[in-house]
Amino acid sequence: MRFAYIAISAALLASAYLLGGMNRTSDSWTPGNAMTGTGVQQAAASFDRMTTGSTGVAPKTDRTADEVEIAQVTVGQPAPVTPPTRPKVDESALRYFARKGDTARLQAEISRLRALYPDWTPPEDPMAIPVNADRELERMWQLYSESRYAEVRKAIADRELAESGWTPPADLLDRLSVAEARAQLTNASDLNQYDTVVRIGAETPSLLTCSEVDVLWRVAEAFARTERPGRARDAYLYVLNNCNVPSERLATVQKASTLLPATMVEDLLARERPGPDGTMEFDAIRDDLARNLVAEGDNDATITVPPQYLGRVERLVESGGSASDALLLGWYYLRRNDMAAAETWFRKARGIEDSASASQGLALTLIDRKEPKEAEEVMYRWRDGSKDAQQTYFAATANLLAISPPLPLTEEVLARIASETISGRDAQTAQQFGWYARELKQHKTAADWFTTALSWKPDDEPSAYGLALSRNELNDETGVAEIQRQWADRSERIARLGETEPQEEKATREKEAAAVARPAVRTAPAAVETAPRAATSRTTQGAVRQRGCSFTVDPRSLSPAVALARGWCLMDMNRPLEAARAFEVALAAPGVKEREDAAYGQSLAYLRAGLTSKAAVSAARAPQGTERIVELQSAILRDRAVASFNAGRNRDTILILDQLSQLGTEQQDLMVLKGYAYLNLNRFIDARRIFQALAEAGNREGAKGLVEVRRAQFKGNQN
Known part of the structure; x- marks a missing residue:
């Protein structure tokens, strides 16, 4: 093991494209000028020799002529045998580290000297090493031990100028x-x-x-980030095959699990060792790995988690696990439109611990199977928990009121829905209150609700149409004329109101009035709950399902205008990938406004499907207004920040959140995320600053974060 660094260096040299022609998109080796004739296979063989106990190639050391005895061989006489001169080992650095109590540097220095001088034995008491009589050299070592490297260089240069013929010790220069x-x-x-x-x-x-395990981790990450996962795996394997500190071995697998594919992580897990009690050292990692993979699947609907990992999380729940594990499964299946499985796990999560996230997920599954009444009951308690929770609640209320014929609702339920609608200024539910009242022939009440919806959303054509119908029923000819004047150039059916038409067609138009206008799209913020790993991006839609797109149609057979309307209808039905294809057809529309709406809709559809990169591309396919640009950029950055955090890329998370803050849309939940990212990087001052600000604003996660900062600092001091 003492020569192991030579072998890993060979692997690095073989794989570094800038040193010899590595193809950055694969692990293949193309011979280059720097390393002609050497390939990844030879480098990997070096790894194998190193990790199976072979000493490999001895380290190269600088040896002067008088340190090497050259035998003069005379014919017929045996060559004289002269024992090699033992090189002098500079142990002065050991004394400094021992005197300062810096055990980490002391051990690192011992490891280094053992690698350079295989026959050297470290002193039992480093403090017994004589103090160097050269006080100036002593000062240089002291500066070195304090990591003041620039000052060491200056001290060496100054002394070389002042003392002709003086040269610094080679060991000091090397260190x-x-x-x-x-x-x-x-x-x-x-x-x-x-x-x-x-x-x-x-x-x-x-x-x-x-x-230098931290260096090995950083090199492994560099390989992973530059699309060389095989080389990253080799670096992690080096640690597991050669290093013995349990906490470092455990951390190695944890770090690898956030950067490498699951199959490569399995290679690392196979190197685990049994503990004193017979348990395997990575058992806990396997649980966390399964959780992390399912969490990634929560954020990206294109990821398919292997069944063994899903099964592991399921067993954790069934064996008395936490609500957070059940939530991971619920959101995973919801992302894949497996609503039956999602409902099962959300109900289990609520059974363990009722929460806004569990109730929200369950409510969405209930809305999907047309049970909005139970969804409203489930979400009412959590309606004020977050903007996301409020949007889910209004999705339930709008769908509940849209049922035809209307369900008989108690006065208590109607009163609380009305109160929340007014408090939250939700135009969609207000509109549905209008249609609900019209079904009950309460035309005055209906007109009031349509008017309210228009006051919150002036461009809501279905509410305008409903108001015109209601005023017509009330014989308010002046009111009808006013609505027609305002909407004549924007709505054909409002302009034609009052013309003779078959009663069946009229009834159909009224019942499906909300199908024509573009629905209100709500993008929910990321929800950071009791732990940073619970941060996930949730996109919910408060619009009501309509019958106009319940059947399957190839959007390429539609005109751009019809495809655009179908896209919004599919968004109502939470079928974002189908909606994206419809919006693709609508992008061929001749009008600038239609193309703008199509690009906007396709971007929202991809965001809801968890395809952030595609959403970013779609957003740029047609010019957008400032408000939409900010909305889309904010949503994209939010999703990227959460995905980056969940993948353990804390530095990337901070950079993305800094970009988001420049848009003026950074909210408290994302500040929590940023605080934990700083904490994970041991940047305690920055983390404390953020959590302190949150705590002073009354945010409970801020107070929890301050506790975590103090705990981490205390643990660091103990180590």
Whole structure:
């Protein structure tokens, strides 16, 4: 193991495209000028020799002529045997680290000296090493031990100028170069300069040892981020095959699980060791890995989680697991429109612990199977929990009131729905109250609700049409004329109101009045609950299902105008991928406004389906107004921030949230996310600043975050 860093360096050199022709889109090796004749296979073989106990190639050391005895061979006489001169080992750094109590650096120095000098034995008491009589050199070592590398360089340069013939110890220069390389590599990693990380790692093989596990992690991440997962796996495998600190081994698999495909993570899990009590060291990781994979599936509907991981999370729930595990499964199946399975898991989650997220998920499944009455009952308690919860509640109320013939609702239920509608200024539910009242022949009440809906959403054509119908029933000719004047150039059916038409057609128009206008689309914010891992993006739709798109039609057979209307109808029915295809046809419309609406709708459809990248492309396919641009950019950035956080990319999360804040749309739930991202990076000051601001604003997650910061700092001090 003492020469292991040579082997991993070979793998790095073989895979670094900038050093020899690596194809960045694969793990294949193309011979280059720097390493002609060397390939990934040879590098991998070096890994195999290293990890199976072979010493491999001995490390290269600088040896002067007087340190190597050259035998003079005379014919007929045996060559004289002269024992090799033992090189002098500079142990002064050991004394400094021991004196400062820096056990981590002391151990790293011992590992380094063992690698350089295989026959060297560390002193039992580093404090017994004599103090260097050279006080100036002592000061240089002290500066080095304090990580003041620039000052060490200056002290060396000053002394070389002042003392002719003085040269710094080679050991000090070597240690200084390695320390500077470590600092450069760490800085490059923090700035996401992954190619630089790989280059420095390849140039500084002495960093790639078990005493520098953080460096190994950073190099592995750099490979993963530059589309070389095989090389990343090799770096993680090096740690598991050679390093013995349990916490570092556990952290290695945890980090790998956020960057590598599940099959590669299984390769790492296969290297686990049994513990003293007989349990395997990665058992807990397997549970967390399953949770993470299902959580990724919650955010991206295109991800298919292998059955064994779904089954593992299911068993966790069935064996008395937490509500959060059941929620993961509920949202996973909801994303895939498996509403029956989703309902099962949301009900289990509520049975363990009722929450806004569990109730919201259950309500959406109930709306899907046309049980809005129960959905309203489920969500009423949580209606004020968040904007997302409120939108789900109004989705339930709008669908409940839209049922025809109307359900008999108690005065209590009608009163609370009306109260919440007015409080939340929900135009969709207000409109449905109007149609509900018309079904009961309460035309004055209907007119009042349609008027209210228009006051909140002036461009709501169905409400305008309903108001015109109601005023006509009330014989308010002046009121009808006023509505027709306002909408004559925007709605043919309002303009034609009063003309003779078959009663059946008239009834159909009234019943499906809301189908023509574009529905109000609600994009829900990310919900950060009791733990940062629970952060997921939820997009809910408060519009009512209509019958106009319940049948299957190839949108390519439709005109752009009809395809546009069908797209919005499919969004009502929560069929976003079908809606996206309809909007694609609508993008061929001749009118600028129609193309703008089609691009906007397709972007929203992809957002609801969890396809953030496609949503971003769609948003740019036609010019949008400032308000829509901000809305779409905010939604896209929100989804990316949450996905980045769930994948463990804390630095990326912070950068994305910084971009989002420039749009003026960063909200408290995202501030919580940012606080935890800082906390995961051990940036305690930044994390405390955010959580403190949230706590002062009365946010409970802010107070919890402050506790987590103090706990992490205390744990760090203990270590």
